[in-house]
Amino acid sequence: MSLLEIKNLSVEFGSQDNPFRAVQDVNLSINRGEIVGIVGESGSGKSVTMLALMGLIEAPGRVTADQLVFDGQDLMTMSPAAKRHLVGKDVAMIFQDALTSLNPAYTVGFQLMETLRLHMGLSKSEAQKRALELLELVEIPAAKSRLSAYPHQLSGGMSQRVMIAMAIACNPKLLIADEPTTALDVTVQAQIMDLLVSLQKSQDMALILITHDLAVIAEVAHRVAVMYAGEIVETSPVPEIFYRPHHPYTQALLASIPEHSKGAERLATLPGVVPGQYDRPIGCLLSPRCPYANEKCRNEHPKLTQTHGSFVRCFTPLDEAGRPIV
Amino acid sequence: MFNFILRRIAVVIPTFLGITVLAFALIHMIPGDPVLVMVGERRLDPEFYRQAMQRLGLDQPLYMQYLHYLQKLVSGNLGESLVTHEPVMAEFLKLFPATVELSICAMLFAAVTGLAAGIVAANRRGTAVDHVVMGSALTGYSMPIFWWGLVLIMLFSVHLGWTPVSGRIDLEFDIPAVTGFMLIDTLLSGEEGAFASALSHLILPAIVLGTIPMAVIARMTRSSMLEVLREDYIRTARAKGLSPVRVVVVHALRNALVPVVTVIGLQVGTLLAGAVLTETIFSWPGIGKWLIDSISRRDYPVVQGGILLVATLIILVNLLVDILYGVINPRIRHAR
Numbered sequence: 001m002s003l004l005e006i007k008n009l010s011v012e013f014g015s016q017d018n019p020f021r022a023v024q025d026v027n028l029s030i031n032r033g034e035i036v037g038i039v040g041e042s043g044s045g046k047s048v049t050m051l052a053l054m055g056l057i058e059a060p061g062r063v064t065a066d067q068l069v070f071d072g073q074d075l076m077t078m079s080p081a082a083k084r085h086l087v088g089k090d091v092a093m094i095f096q097d098a099l100t101s102l103n104p105a106y107t108v109g110f111q112l113m114e115t116l117r118l119h120m121g122l123s124k125s126e127a128q129k130r131a132l133e134l135l136e137l138v139e140i141p142a143a144k145s146r147l148s149a150y151p152h153q154l155s156g157g158m159s160q161r162v163m164i165a166m167a168i169a170c171n172p173k174l175l176i177a178d179e180p181t182t183a184l185d186v187t188v189q190a191q192i193m194d195l196l197v198s199l200q201k202s203q204d205m206a207l208i209l210i211t212h213d214l215a216v217i218a219e220v221a222h223r224v225a226v227m228y229a230g231e232i233v234e235t236s237p238v239p240e241i242f243y244r245p246h247h248p249y250t251q252a253l254l255a256s257i258p259e260h261s262k263g264a265e266r267l268a269t270l271p272g273v274v275p276g277q278y279d280r281p282i283g284c285l286l287s288p289r290c291p292y293a294n295e296k297c298r299n300e301h302p303k304l305t306q307t308h309g310s311f312v313r314c315f316t317p318l319d320e321a322g323r324p325i326v
Numbered sequence: 327m328f329n330f331i332l333r334r335i336a337v338v339i340p341t342f343l344g345i346t347v348l349a350f351a352l353i354h355m356i357p358g359d360p361v362l363v364m365v366g367e368r369r370l371d372p373e374f375y376r377q378a379m380q381r382l383g384l385d386q387p388l389y390m391q392y393l394h395y396l397q398k399l400v401s402g403n404l405g406e407s408l409v410t411h412e413p414v415m416a417e418f419l420k421l422f423p424a425t426v427e428l429s430i431c432a433m434l435f436a437a438v439t440g441l442a443a444g445i446v447a448a449n450r451r452g453t454a455v456d457h458v459v460m461g462s463a464l465t466g467y468s469m470p471i472f473w474w475g476l477v478l479i480m481l482f483s484v485h486l487g488w489t490p491v492s493g494r495i496d497l498e499f500d501i502p503a504v505t506g507f508m509l510i511d512t513l514l515s516g517e518e519g520a521f522a523s524a525l526s527h528l529i530l531p532a533i534v535l536g537t538i539p540m541a542v543i544a545r546m547t548r549s550s551m552l553e554v555l556r557e558d559y560i561r562t563a564r565a566k567g568l569s570p571v572r573v574v575v576v577h578a579l580r581n582a583l584v585p586v587v588t589v590i591g592l593q594v595g596t597l598l599a600g601a602v603l604t605e606t607i608f609s610w611p612g613i614g615k616w617l618i619d620s621i622s623r624r625d626y627p628v629v630q631g632g633i634l635l636v637a638t639l640i641i642l643v644n645l646l647v648d649i650l651y652g653v654i655n656p657r658i659r660h661a662r
């Protein structure tokens with residue numbers, strides 16, 4: 001049985017009469033110890049999907065799902081109090097901007113120990129001991145003195161390490177990393193990524209990695225879900241997805257990697273923009289931008305269907321040569 | 327931390343000098359002088375007037391008077407009242423506890439209700455609760471103190487008869503002044519019913535005096551809280567699985583408090599200004615009423631000394647607020 005099973009998760013914002021669906025019918029399952037990447041451009045619903053899973057979407061946002069099963073328990077039918085026993089303990093999340101994600105008014109030690117005492121019921125001295133271990137685990141130098149440091153005394157990379165220490169404090173079964181390296185400079189990015197992957201192995205947790213960086217996906221992920229305009233358009237194993245993208249959007253995404261356009265004057269792009277609230281197409285959401293779109297694509301909304309070990313939301317999935325199968 | 331406090335104190339000295347100039351200049355600008363007020367203008371013998379002015383040192387040029395005043399001040403002497411011949415400091419200390427007691431109770435009322443109202447409104451933003459709470463705050467803020475005091479007296483003292491109209495305690499009680507705070511002294515005296523009497527005398531003035539600060543604190547808390555609730559670290563706190571109450575009280579409130587504490591500090595000035603009106607309405611024997619009486623008697627030393635002492639107090643409170651900032655917000659403490 002998979003660790004996480006999301007069935008038809010949708011998130012709406014705005015008024016009841018005129019809602020905007022930021023996330024629509026997302027289906028995703030994660031196995032224990034698996035690393036799954038979620039890619040897609042800004043506003044495609046990657047973060048919102050994960051925030052919804054964590055229960056962090058606030059009114060007036062509305063979350064609906066047929067099922068949101070984590071470790072055998074359906075989060076949708078749980079009381080908020082019961083859910084809080086899971087969130088932060090068995091499912092943890094780290095965010096993009098570590099500098100602003102730590103509370104400036106409290107020491108690193110306080111913020112670490114808070115989680116430990118809440119979920120593990122540790123005494124103050126036990127929590128302190130464990131907090132120190134955690135800081136050492138995330139390779140923070142002079143860990144002992146960092147316990148009494150305030151967030152403004154830490155660098156960006158150091159803050160993200162603290163965030164990671166907080167997230168893995170209670171040995172979570174699933175860690176969600178929402179663009180954990182975006183706000184950091186390149187050398188630190190690599191360090192943080194290495195740390196995350198080594199922790200994933202040593203703690204044996206599943207990792208969901210939200211990122212723009214396809215190179216990172218190629219290196220660490222087992223599977224990848226591609227999101228476009230609030231929908232998953234393709235889930236495929238890595239590295240297959242890089243050799244044989246099934247969805248035209250995935251193909252375009254891969255083509256836009258700068259390395260693929262070496263020597264060319266311009267980077268490969270997909271014309272047009274992601275549809276917003278008022279210009280959502282009736283048919284396939286990509287149809288106005290898709291080079292292969294036909295009449296059916298423009299009038300009917302495709303479902304996620306299985307082809308060659310991948311799930312694809314397309315009427316004309318691509319073959320090995322990258323041409324649509326008619 | 328020590329350096330931080332020293333730097334703040336250094337700023338205080340010029341402020342203090344400025345206040346002595348202002349207090350001195352303002353009271354001398356009011357037409358009339360103590361001698362005229364005491365004997366009346368009509369039957370004034372010019373020779374007697376000249377002698378009296380000379381005796382009081384009021385015949386000298388203003389700048390000389392000021393320098394003399396400053397000289398005495400430096401040696402810690404605030405002078406004596408021209409009317410009672412009591413040292414200004416002694417009179418101040420005798421009346422001050424009454425004002426402090428009233429102000430503390432008013433501030434307690436303002437801070438507790440203001441903070442609670444602001445927090446509730448922020449967390450129920452856009453709902454009827456928010457509108458009602460903030461509407462009441464605006465109404466409270468717009469209310470003239472003297473009118474609001476009279477309305478409350480009419481309602482609670484005259485119509486309902488729940489509270490007394492004026493004074494600090496019923497006349498039947500004779501409470502020895504130990505601390506000067508009636509609430510504490512009545513408890514110490516052990517007289518039955520004395521504490522209840524003191525409390526019932528205090529409630530209305532405290533509410534009247536605390537209304538404006540309460541409104542300011544409520545509005546400040548709400549907007550500050552709303553800002554903080556949008557911060558990334560609040561999302562982090564919620565992602566830890568903390569209860570909503572803990573997220574608001576521990577993680578949001580501490581950060582939201584920084585501007586609120588400033589406002590509370592600034593309100594101490596408003597409070598003492600308001601005390602002048604409130605004490606007059608409720609015949610509360612504090613320094614507000616003392617200052618008003620002294621102004622009409624042109625009791626120069628009392629007015630100057632009183633203003634100086636009140637200003638010193640406000641400076642001290644602001645200093646305290648600055649230091650408190652450093653405690654609440656570690657980033658300020660570490661700034662060099």
